[in-house]
Amino acid sequence: xxxxxxxxxxxxxxxxxxxxxxxxxxxxxxxxxxxxxxxxxxxxxxxxxxxxxxxxxxxxxxxxxxxxxxxx
Amino acid sequence: xxxxxxxxxxxxxxxxxxxxxxxxxxxxxxxxxxxxxxxxxxxxxxxxxxxxxxxxxxxxxxxxxxxxxxxxxxxxxxxxxxxxxxxxxxxxxxxxxxxxxxxxxxxxxxxxxxxxxxxxxxxxxxxxxxxxxxxxxxxxxxxxxxxxxxxxxxxxxxxxxxxxxxxxxxxxxxxxxxxxxxxxxxxxxxxxxxxxxxxxxxxxxxxxxxxxxxxxxxxxxxxxxxxxxxxxxxxxxxxxxxxxxxxxxxxxxxxxxxxxxxxxxxxxxxxxxxxxxxxxxxxxxxxxxxxxxxxxxxxxxxxxxxxxxxxxxxxxxxxxxxxxxxxxxxxxxxxxxxxxxxxxxxxxxxxxxxxxxxxxxxxxxxxxxxxxxxxxxxx
Numbered sequence: 001x002x003x004x005x006x007x008x009x010x011x012x013x014x015x016x017x018x019x020x021x022x023x024x025x026x027x028x029x030x031x032x033x034x035x036x037x038x039x040x041x042x043x044x045x046x047x048x049x050x051x052x053x054x055x056x057x058x059x060x061x062x063x064x065x066x067x068x069x070x071x072x
Numbered sequence: 073x074x075x076x077x078x079x080x081x082x083x084x085x086x087x088x089x090x091x092x093x094x095x096x097x098x099x100x101x102x103x104x105x106x107x108x109x110x111x112x113x114x115x116x117x118x119x120x121x122x123x124x125x126x127x128x129x130x131x132x133x134x135x136x137x138x139x140x141x142x143x144x145x146x147x148x149x150x151x152x153x154x155x156x157x158x159x160x161x162x163x164x165x166x167x168x169x170x171x172x173x174x175x176x177x178x179x180x181x182x183x184x185x186x187x188x189x190x191x192x193x194x195x196x197x198x199x200x201x202x203x204x205x206x207x208x209x210x211x212x213x214x215x216x217x218x219x220x221x222x223x224x225x226x227x228x229x230x231x232x233x234x235x236x237x238x239x240x241x242x243x244x245x246x247x248x249x250x251x252x253x254x255x256x257x258x259x260x261x262x263x264x265x266x267x268x269x270x271x272x273x274x275x276x277x278x279x280x281x282x283x284x285x286x287x288x289x290x291x292x293x294x295x296x297x298x299x300x301x302x303x304x305x306x307x308x309x310x311x312x313x314x315x316x317x318x319x320x321x322x323x324x325x326x327x328x329x330x331x332x333x334x335x336x337x338x339x340x341x342x343x344x345x346x347x348x349x350x351x352x353x354x355x356x357x358x359x360x361x362x363x364x365x366x367x368x369x370x371x372x373x374x375x376x377x378x379x380x381x382x383x384x385x386x387x388x389x390x391x392x393x394x395x396x397x398x399x400x401x402x403x404x405x406x407x408x409x410x411x412x413x414x415x416x417x418x419x420x421x422x423x424x425x426x427x428x429x430x431x432x433x434x435x436x437x438x439x440x441x442x443x444x445x446x447x448x449x450x451x
Contacts, residue, residue, distance in 0.1 A: 009111070011394040014154050015384060029146070030153025030399070056384045057391070058107060 001040040002066045003048045005032045009059035016051040016060050023048060024060075032059070073431040078374035081365045090348040097355045098348075101362035103369050105346055109337065109358055110391025114138050116356060118393055120338035128239065132277040134285070134393060141392060147268055148278065151257050154399045160198065161403060167194050167204075168404075169411045176415045180422060183441040187408065188294035189215075192287040195404055200279075201256025202245055213238045214287050218434075242279050246272055286397045289331045290404050292437035295427075296329035297322075297405065299441050300376070302421045307376060311409065312417035318409045320378040322402060326387030328376065331435050333361025335389055360386035361436075419445035 003023055005016070012031045017024040023044060024032050040048045040062070048062040073080040089102035100106050109116045114137060122135035130136075133144035150156070168191055175181040193211045197204055216234035220227055227235075246258065253259035258279070261270055270278075301308040310317050334357040341352045350356065364385045365373040372380060388395035395401070421427070422442035429436060 011390075011392055012149055012153070013384075013388065013394060014399060018154065019382060026153060026155060028153075029149045030155075031149075050382050054382045054384045056107075056386055056388075056394075057110075 001042075001045060001048070001062070001064050002038045003034055003040055003051065004038055004061050004063070005034055006059045006061070007031070009057045011057060011059075013056055015054040015056070019054050020047045020051045024051060074429045077429075078365070081362050081374075084359065084362050085366070090346050090350075097357060098350055099357050099359050099362075100345070101359045101366075102346075103363050103366045106358045106360060106363045106386060106390055108345055109356065110389070110393075112343070113141070113392050115340050115343050116337035116358075117340050118337060120340070121336035121355075128235070129273065129277040129280050131281050132274055133396070134281055138392065143268075144274075144278065145392070145396070147261065147264055147270070148396055151260060152396055152400055157399050157403045160400075161407070163198060164195060164403065165407050165411065167191070167198070168407050172412055172415055177447055179447040180442070180444045183298045183443060184291065184295050184439065187412075188291040188298075188441075191294070191408060192290035192404060195290075195400065196283060196287060199256065199400070200245070200258045201249070201254040206241075210238075210241070210283070211287070213241075214283060217284065218288050238280070238283065239276065242276055242283075243272070246275050246279070282397070286401075288437075289435060290401050292331045292435050293325065293329065293401070293405055294408055295438040295441050296331070296436065297325050297409065298443065299421075299427055299438050300325065300329065302419060302441065302443055304376070305420075308419075309417075312413040315410050315413070317378065318406050318413075320381030321376065322405045322409070323381040323385065323387075324376045324378060325405070326402075327364045327370075327380075327385035328374070329436060330361040330364050330385075330387050331437070332389070333436060334359055335393075358386075358389070360389060416445045419443045 005024070010031045012029060014026060014030060014032070016032050017026050023035055023038070023040065025035055027033050045064070052060045052062050084099065085101050087099070087101070089105045090098065090100055092098050100109050117137050119135050119137045122131055133141055133148065136144060171187055171191055175186055181187070189211055190207060193207045193214070194204055197206055197210070213234040216230055217238065220231050246262070249258050250262050253262060258275070261275055264270055301311065307321070311321055337356045337358060339350055339352055339354045339356060343350050364387065367373050370380055370383060371377070388398040388401075420443065422444045425442045427438040427441050429438060
């Protein structure tokens, strides 16, 4: 499972990194970037969904099916 | 809109996600419609939408289209991101506490005149490193400039004087800060060099927008927050007893009481949007206030439901023109509500007062929200 931020859609509302700082952080523009590789543990899946819902731009996506080893 | 906003927004939504009114203006009312338009700022132009204001300055960055727009936001966004607001918070908290302490012992206050109108001006002055003693002068100019009744009528003499006074004031402190920089936002803008350097006229345009768009909107949001809480004792008690409830309440406030419910665009070319053909040069309104009550997105579209606070909203618009001051505005609202309820947990509208929303208007607001409360007792 993995979260992504579409950098072309993100305009810096900052909702994802404010609501779910364990998965997202801000860059020096105040735009969002995923922490690390964006891989999401089962424990953080509800938080990832929260970030998807909270983005007014539809810039955050959460892929439940992507296996962990796809990161490499 | 003045009496029953729920009904007014529902009626507008019933006319369609994309519809044209009798005057030829197009309204975009759903989540999808406003998002689609906001993602195409090169077609849904802001430059042509704001030119009717015929201000003496080029408004920056709201009236600039891509690609030039990105250069301005690249400089401005870092200066108003949440991490920067965190650094300002202790001083901003101290200031709001001081304003509330001035009336907490009295047992009554006028929220707009004594808090909502003053605090955003102080925040701007603090951000720009200017003396707080300029507050009342600056607040008065903004009031006069924005109280112009109709954009089509010629400005009054008072309006013209206030505009000139404001421009003179801004030009004066830009020159002063250029000569003697401080640790503040205008000094940081002045320090940009090379391709990022700003001209004095650009600084004037951006500062004018920050003053005109940033002060009144927060004032209005504070008035709407206190009206809502003063008339909903259950919600007020929840907030007064648990400050953790304030951030989700602020999100629901921004959603329901969208201060700028419509923002204008003009189409640069013919465009298809959700099956409708919008011709070039059409006036378009992004109806964020309607999209914020979209039934397909919110189970409880017309009432505060704190469980909806994570659903996102268009209280600060959408797309590249997302409100530059959104992070500062959110913080101002939270600090006002935290410090007020810490001191004054019990209050209600003053007997006989009936605050009303004036409509039509550009922004949603109550002109005054008079409150009464038990006098605070000092140990």
